[in-house]
Amino acid sequence: MISTLYIEKEVLEEKRVLDIRQRFDHLETIECEHYGEIFNRKAQNFRLQKQNPALILAKKHKGFVLPAPESYGIGGDKNYYFSHMMNCIYDCRYCFLQGMYRSANYVVFVNFQSFADEIRKISEQHVDESVYFFSGYDCDSLALEPVTKFIDFILPVFEKLPNAFLELRTKSTQIRGLLDRPALDNCIVAFSLSPDNIVKSLEAKTASLEKRIDALQKLQSKGWLIGLRFDPLIYFDNYKEEYTNLFEKVFAALDVDRIHSVSLGGFRMPEKFFKNMVKLYPEEKLFASTLEEDGGMISYEKNLEQAMLEYCENELLKHMPKEKYFPCF
Amino acid sequence: MLNIVCALHCEAKPIIDFYKLSALSDCVFPIYSNEQINLVVTGIGKVDTAAAMAYLFTKTLEQKNSAWLNYGIAGHKNAMLGDWFNVNKITESSTAINWYPSRFQNIDCLTASLKTVDNPVSLYEPEKLYDMEASSFMSTALKFSGIELIQLMKVVSDNEESHLVEINKKHVQKLLLKNLDPLISMIAVLQQHKKDFDEIYAVDDFYMNLLEKWHFTQYQKKEVERLIQRWKAICNKDDTDGLEKCQDAKQVIAWYKMQLNEAQVMF
Numbered sequence: 101m102i103s104t105l106y107i108e109k110e111v112l113e114e115k116r117v118l119d120i121r122q123r124f125d126h127l128e129t130i131e132c133e134h135y136g137e138i139f140n141r142k143a144q145n146f147r148l149q150k151q152n153p154a155l156i157l158a159k160k161h162k163g164f165v166l167p168a169p170e171s172y173g174i175g176g177d178k179n180y181y182f183s184h185m186m187n188c189i190y191d192c193r194y195c196f197l198q199g200m201y202r203s204a205n206y207v208v209f210v211n212f213q214s215f216a217d218e219i220r221k222i223s224e225q226h227v228d229e230s231v232y233f234f235s236g237y238d239c240d241s242l243a244l245e246p247v248t249k250f251i252d253f254i255l256p257v258f259e260k261l262p263n264a265f266l267e268l269r270t271k272s273t274q275i276r277g278l279l280d281r282p283a284l285d286n287c288i289v290a291f292s293l294s295p296d297n298i299v300k301s302l303e304a305k306t307a308s309l310e311k312r313i314d315a316l317q318k319l320q321s322k323g324w325l326i327g328l329r330f331d332p333l334i335y336f337d338n339y340k341e342e343y344t345n346l347f348e349k350v351f352a353a354l355d356v357d358r359i360h361s362v363s364l365g366g367f368r369m370p371e372k373f374f375k376n377m378v379k380l381y382p383e384e385k386l387f388a389s390t391l392e393e394d395g396g397m398i399s400y401e402k403n404l405e406q407a408m409l410e411y412c413e414n415e416l417l418k419h420m421p422k423e424k425y426f427p428c429f
Numbered sequence: 430m431l432n433i434v435c436a437l438h439c440e441a442k443p444i445i446d447f448y449k450l451s452a453l454s455d456c457v458f459p460i461y462s463n464e465q466i467n468l469v470v471t472g473i474g475k476v477d478t479a480a481a482m483a484y485l486f487t488k489t490l491e492q493k494n495s496a497w498l499n500y501g502i503a504g505h506k507n508a509m510l511g512d513w514f515n516v517n518k519i520t521e522s523s524t525a526i527n528w529y530p531s532r533f534q535n536i537d538c539l540t541a542s543l544k545t546v547d548n549p550v551s552l553y554e555p556e557k558l559y560d561m562e563a564s565s566f567m568s569t570a571l572k573f574s575g576i577e578l579i580q581l582m583k584v585v586s587d588n589e590e591s592h593l594v595e596i597n598k599k600h601v602q603k604l605l606l607k608n609l610d611p612l613i614s615m616i617a618v619l620q621q622h623k624k625d626f627d628e629i630y631a632v633d634d635f636y637m638n639l640l641e642k643w644h645f646t647q648y649q650k651k652e653v654e655r656l657i658q659r660w661k662a663i664c665n666k667d668d669t670d671g672l673e674k675c676q677d678a679k680q681v682i683a684w685y686k687m688q689l690n691e692a693q694v695m696f
Contacts, residue, residue: 104517104532128532128540130517138529141576148577148626152534301696337693378655382630388662389694 101189102206104154105129106138111159116210120157120247132156139186139203147380149204150191155247160209164218168234174288174327174361174426176232176265180222183238184209184250190240190271191304193386194332197238199373206239208248216257223264236269236290243272252277258286267327271306273315283323288360290327291316293350295342298334302386309346313353320358330416331365331428333408335389335400343412351419362420364412365428366405367391374398405429430489431496431620433468434482434570436562439598440501441470443605447613458484465620467491475545475565482569494630496578496623497570500612502586502593502601503543503560506553510591511604513611514558516581518542521564528567531577533618538611543583551592558583578623582615633657645678653678656685663692 105127111117112131121129132138135158168179186207187197198204209215223231235241235254245251251268258266266287278289294302296309307315316326328350333343367386369377371393378387392401399405409429417425435441438459444450450461450468458481459470467489471481485491508514515538519528522544544557545564553559563581570579584604587593605612636657639645645653660666668688675681 103534106529128517130529130542132518132529133527137527141528143571143575145575145577145626147629148575148622149531152532154532297696334696335694336696382655382658383662385662385694385696388659388689390689 102127102155103152106132106135106154106156108132108135108158111157111210114210116212117157123247124155135207139201139205139207142202144202145380146198146201146204154205156205156207157210158207159211160214164215165222165233171428172234174232174267174363177229178226178231179234180231181234181237182215182219184212184215185239185244185248187238188240189243190306192306193302193381193384194334194367196369196373198380199369199376206244208244212250212253216254219257219264220261223261227263230263230265232265232267234267234269236267240270240272241268242270242274245274245277255281255284255287259284262286269329271303271312273307273311275315275319278324279318279322285325288325288327289319290329292329292331293346294334295346297342302334313350317353320355325358325360326354327360328362330412331363332367333364333412334367334386335404335408339408340411344415347415347419356420359420359424361424361426362416363426363428364409364416366399366409368397368399371396371398430491431466431498431616431623432485432491433466434471434478434497434499434566435468435501436471436473436478437501437596437601438470439601440605441468442602443609444468444612447609456488460485460488462489471562474561478562478565479569482566486573491573494574494578494626496619497574498580498582498616498619499563499566500582501560501562502604503558503583504550504553504587504593505558505585506555506589508585508588510585510588511607512539512585513608514539514541514583514585515615516541516543516558516563516583519563519567519581520544522546526564528564530567530580535618536615538615543581553589578619578626580615580619582612639681643675643678643681649678649682653682653685656682656689659689660685663694664688
């Protein structure tokens with residue numbers, strides 16, 4: 101899975117780095133000055149790199165926690181996001197990361213304490229409000245947990261912050277660490293879900309829909325709050341039937357009372373990222389559909405998008421109360 | 430195409446012979462070619478390397494995104510003379526800029542970082558190779574190609590126990606001929622990577638045929654190229670009857686758009 105290890109000189113001797121290095125002692129290890137020398141350089145091909153990605157261990161110096169985009173929210177007063185990792189081990193064709201980053205290599209920022217300090221500081225600034233922190237924005241929150249152990253580190257931090265909520269966003273079944281510890285009331289484990297044909301066609305290397313539902317069930321049975329993220333909705337000829345089946349299957353397997361939130365969103369992408377993605381995957385069906393640009397964003401043609409969102413919203417609300425529903429459009 | 434860059438003729442000779450490369454006539458920098466490989470002999474140092482690579486690129490009418498390989502002799506503190514290394518990091522000593530060539534999984538060869546110096550050195554840092562061209566090769570190759578198609582191989586010609594006072598052509602050739610396998614393997618791997626790259630990104634035959642048949646403006650060329658890609662992704666590729674009846678580029682574009690509007694998207 102990981103082909104090479106790059107390590108910034110500054111963190112070479114850090115305990116966390118030494119632990120990760122031990123795990124990958126069979127890999128070629130190369131010292132670098134700054135992760136950007138590898139990650140940000142021009143003339144890289146994301147698609148080719150994705151075949152043999154490297155892991156870069158680095159230190160983040162600023163911007164640990166950032167305000168979340170406007171449409172991001174699942175009921176909190178304030179919304180922030182943070183990324184202890186850049187890039188994802190999965191290969192979802194609709195993912196904006198492949199259009200945003202030049203490199204498909206994974207960067208893990210090993211100074212976890214700096215993230216924790218910033219989260220604590222922001223939570224204390226809004227002590228009378230609920231502050232949500234989203235962790236799965238630039239990576240999958242759980243997929244590389246066996247290597248990074250970030251969740252293991254950050255959950256005790258949230259345990260002591262009553263007004264702070266953590267959303268873990270994932271398509272992974274790496275939930276052992278969560279199942280082995282008491283559930284936190286302020287942590288939501290949110291799974292991205294798509295119909296089976298979309299998982300198979302567009303979400304390469306991810307856990308199957310069945311396995312994700314199984315993971316959700318296990319988490320619920322251990323008391324964890326869960327979230328369901330039907331985002332992005334993908335158009336195809338019989339989407340109505342497939343999304344109806346998906347909602348029925350998911351809600352039949354879960355206790356609605358222990359679902360924290362459900363969200364729905366259409367396929368949308370900044371135009372610049374979309375152009376990069378088309379260059380990388382010119383033959384991709386998803387990008388061959390009828391899409392249009394509006395205000396610098398690419399999405400399905402307006403009437404189609406509206407029809408899809410309305411249909412799926414109506415279907416969803418047959419299974420759950422409206423208070424838990426948070427549209428992302 | 431694979432473009433090979435080396436500083437000295439004595440370094441180039443074993444590869445010229447192995448691949449039966451023929452010399453191009455009237456060249457400022459010596460160039461040797463066959464159908465798959467171009468090799469340029471640059472001379473020593475960064476300026477000559479960059480100049481020779483640019484010369485090769487224009488002289489042979491090379492396209493962007495060819496594969497590029499630099500090989501040649503290098504110094505090392507304690508490696509054995511004749512040891513081959515695949516370079517994983519290049520540092521230009523005069524600027525402290527670093528480059529990191531892509532790592533290939535199927536290469537059975539030692540790896541090391543390398544420092545490009547402006548003058549020969551006799552004191553070596555441990556575990557590092559020394560040469561006088563690699564940084565220039567890397568920065569120039571990146572103008573013509575992506576990092577996934579660029580590699581460097583070095584064979585140790587001198588170490589702390591055996592300094593290279595002056596380059597002995599016979600000695601260099603002997604070092605290379607002693608074990609050419611790592612270099613030949615790298616050439617094969619790079620050629621395969623280039624082939625894989627072309628399978629994804631080569632210009633579409635269908636598109637080229639259209640350009641031959643009808644006149645397209647530059648804008649229309651871009652438009653129809655993308656329409657063909659989309660059409661191939663979601664339409665029935667056997668159904669081209671209507672296309673044959675088109676009179677001009679406008680009608681071709683309209684035909685593709687109509688096909689796409691009627692297409693069913695299935696996953």
